[in-house]
Amino acid sequence: MPKGAGWHKELLVLSFNPPTGKIAIFNQGLVARLHPYRNFRHRFVSGYGFQLKGEKMLELIDNIEPLWADIKQAVEEFWDKL
DSSP: OOOSTTHHHHHHHHHHSOOTTOOOSSOHHHHHHHHHHHHHHHHHHTTOGGGOOHHHHHHHHHHHHHHHHHHHHHHHHHHHHO
């Protein structure tokens, strides 16, 4: 498990680029699609809410269902590989 301030970012990288002998759970494209949500979380949690833009938040909302479906599919495929 990664440690330090950037542990969550490093964990996400490991999800598509795992150590030798481990299986990736996500592909790089899926992780790239998660990046805007991670960026939103950072701004919200860190008190930078004034930087949030309504139209960007609506894009995140509009895209969450297909993203969630792809995440569930990736997890199912991961379990099948184990």
